[in-house]
Every structure is written in C-alpha cells, then in structure tokens.
Amino acid sequence: MIIEMKKFGSILSSRQSGKEALAAFSPNINSMSNEEKIYINFDGLDVFSPSWGDEFLTALHKKFGDRLILKGSNNGSVNASIKMLEEANNIKFNIQ
Amino acid sequence: MITNRLKINEAADFLNISVGTLRRWDDNGKLKSLREKEEGHRYYGISQLEEFQLASCVSLARKWTKNKIGVKPNSLFYCSDSSVFQGRLYKLRAALSKNQEIESFFSLLISVVGEIGDNSFAHNLGNWPDIIGIFFAYDVKKKVIVLADRGQGVLATLKRVKPDLDNDSDALHVAFTEVISGRAPESRGNGLKYIREVTENNPISLSFQSGGAEINLKKGRVLKIKKVKDIIRGCLAIIKF
Numbered sequence: 001m002i003i004e005m006k007k008f009g010s011i012l013s014s015r016q017s018g019k020e021a022l023a024a025f026s027p028n029i030n031s032m033s034n035e036e037k038i039y040i041n042f043d044g045l046d047v048f049s050p051s052w053g054d055e056f057l058t059a060l061h062k063k064f065g066d067r068l069i070l071k072g073s074n075n076g077s078v079n080a081s082i083k084m085l086e087e088a089n090n091i092k093f094n095i096q
Numbered sequence: 097m098i099t100n101r102l103k104i105n106e107a108a109d110f111l112n113i114s115v116g117t118l119r120r121w122d123d124n125g126k127l128k129s130l131r132e133k134e135e136g137h138r139y140y141g142i143s144q145l146e147e148f149q150l151a152s153c154v155s156l157a158r159k160w161t162k163n164k165i166g167v168k169p170n171s172l173f174y175c176s177d178s179s180v181f182q183g184r185l186y187k188l189r190a191a192l193s194k195n196q197e198i199e200s201f202f203s204l205l206i207s208v209v210g211e212i213g214d215n216s217f218a219h220n221l222g223n224w225p226d227i228i229g230i231f232f233a234y235d236v237k238k239k240v241i242v243l244a245d246r247g248q249g250v251l252a253t254l255k256r257v258k259p260d261l262d263n264d265s266d267a268l269h270v271a272f273t274e275v276i277s278g279r280a281p282e283s284r285g286n287g288l289k290y291i292r293e294v295t296e297n298n299p300i301s302l303s304f305q306s307g308g309a310e311i312n313l314k315k316g317r318v319l320k321i322k323k324v325k326d327i328i329r330g331c332l333a334i335i336k337f
Contacts, residue, residue, distance in 0.1 A: 010186075011182070011185055011189060011210065013207060013214060014182065014217075015214060016178060016217075047189065047203045047210065049210050049211050050211070050286050050290045051210075051211060051286075051287055054286065075203050076202075078203075080290065080293060080294055081207070084289065084290045084293065085286070087275070087286075088286035088289070
C-alpha cells in the first residue's frame with residue numbers, strides 16, 4: 001500500500017489533524033494482509049511537523065515496524081521531523 | 097471625500113487606545129490622520145489602521161500578554177481555535193512562498209510556526225485562564241512572525257509532570273532540551289526540541305518568553321535563557337528570518 005501524504009493536505013502541522021488523519025485512514029490499513037508493506041510518499045507535501053508525524057507515523061511504526069517504509073524526501077521539514085521522531089521515541093524508521 | 101474612514105473615536109476603539117494617544121501620534125507623525133481640510137476633523141482609513149497594526153504586531157502582542165485583564169485581540173490577529181490558526185498558517189505559506197530568499201528553509205519555517213501555535217492550543221485545551229486562543233501576526237517585509245497566548249505558561253504545564261520545577265527559567269530549559277510533556281501520560285513534548293534543532297541549524301531566530309523568563313535561539317549561538325522584568329501571562333514567541 002502506498003500512502004500519499006499530500007492527500008491529507010499540503011501543511012500537516014497539528015496533533016489533532018494527525019490524529020484525525022490516522023482515524024480516517026485506519027479502515028484502509030485494517031484491511032491489509034499480514035505481509036503487506038506500507039510505503040509513505042511525501043512528494044508534493046509543503047510542510048510536515050513532528051506533532052502531526054507523531055500521531056500518524058509513530059503510531060503506524062508501533063503497529064507495523066519495518067513494514068512501514070518511508071520514501072526518501074528532499075523536504076527539510078519532513079527530514080527534520082523524522083529525525084526528531086526517531087530521537088524522541090527511540091525508534092528507527094525504515095527509510096528507502 | 098475619504099471612503100472607508102473612521103472618526104478618531106472609532107479609530108481609537110479599533111486600535112484599543114485612547115483618543116488622546118491618537119491625537120498625540122497624529123501631531124508627532126507616528127500615525128497621521130487624514131483630513132479633508134487643514135483644520136477639519138481627523139479621520140483614519142481602515143486599511144491604514146490595519147497596516148499600522150501589522151507594523152507594530154510585536155509590541156501589540158507583548159502588550160496583550162502583559163495586560164492583567166485579558167481582552168480578545170483585534171480580529172486581524174486573533175485565532176480563537178486551532179482551525180482558524182490552521183487557516184491563517186496557509187495564508188502565511190502563500191505570503192512567504194513568493195520569497196525566493198527563504199526557499200531553502202521555507203518548509204522548516206512554516207513548521208516551526210505551526211508547532212508553536214499548535215503547542216498553545218494543545219497545552220491549554222480546557223484550561224485557558226481567560227482568553228481562549230492565540231495572537232498570530234506577521235510582517236513579511238520585516239521578516240517577523242509573532243505568536244502569543246494568555247495560557248498557563250510553560251512552568252504550570254510542566255509542573256504536572258515535573259513537580260520540582262519552581263521557576264520559569266528552569267521550565268524553559270526543560271521544555272527546550274528534554275523530551276517531556278505537560279500532557280503526560282501521553283508521550284508528547286518534542287515540538288519545542290524540534291524548534292530548537294531547526295533554529296540552531298537555519299537562518300531562523302526565535303525569542304520565546306514564558307512568564308518571567310526568555311530563551312533566545314539562533315544559528316551558531318549557544319542556548320541562552322535569561323530572566324526578564326516584564327512578566328507576561330502565557331507565552332510570547334517572536335520569530336525572525
């Protein structure tokens with residue numbers, strides 16, 4: 001499954017909207033097979049923040065571990081947020 | 097004929113100052129009135145007043161957080177809830193997107209503003225002492241963005257998880273350096289650390305005051321926290337880029 005982050009908005013910046021995004025998307029995730037991987041694509045996104053990411057990406061990482069794959073991005077806020085989430089939660093995202 | 101004009105008493109209400117102050121500003125040139133005749137009544141254009149307010153957004157925000165009695169800010173700067181703030185964040189993005197000078201750190205700058213504003217709402221939800229919501233203004237030409245709230249402040253929110261904290265300076269230090277949150281047991285609290293990381297590595301400076309302490313963050317400068325005389329209610333963030 002590929003999740004295109006731009007479909008949630010071009011500025012992803014609050015905990016509340018991160019939480020809502022996860023809740024809205026959960027039915028799609030719950031219908032996945034046990035082996036399926038989730039690819040996160042940040043293309044087309046303008047702004048990303050650790051608060052939004054903590055509600056969405058950290059939650060997905062807890063559930064899927066390395067089956068959650070973040071596609072590399074050249075957006076500064078995406079990269080800085082991912083770095084912060086890894087440090088704050090003591091986790092390592094699978095980035096390709 | 098001057099259109100969209102306000103009389104001096106209406107303009108004073110608009111700016112939340114006295115008529116006497118407006119007269120003085122007119123006389124000393126700080127904010128000139130519009131007159132049809134030299135000795136005629138003083139009038140002010142609405143757009144003129146809005147521009148004046150934007151130009152002084154930092155001092156307005158500071159005054160707003162210092163006031164003992166809370167009043168809602170002018171609607172130009174007032175975000176009553178997080179959805180209003182999000183909408184204005186999109187406007188800021190649009191206003192800054194034309195500036196090629198900041199292209200390399202544009203997304204980081206907007207994310208810092210978003211984190212600070214979101215922090216105000218997240219940490220004060222259901223606990224605002226008087227005015228609900230935040231002050232949010234920016235002057236793209238002067239490259240300054242200001243956010244303020246009359247919330248509980250960093251010390252009060254952190255004391256819930258760190259009861260030993262007893263002053264604003266230590267609270268700011270913890271907030272910007274430790275992964276901890278005033279909303280425990282939820283594992284939150286990385287927003288301000290993120291902001292520190294971004295400001296220390298990009299041409300974005302931040303002055304962040306809570307209560308009687310202020311932290312200054314800037315690329316190439318060691319984290320500095322100082323006590324300030326003018327104690328404010330809540331938090332005041334001034335971002336320059």
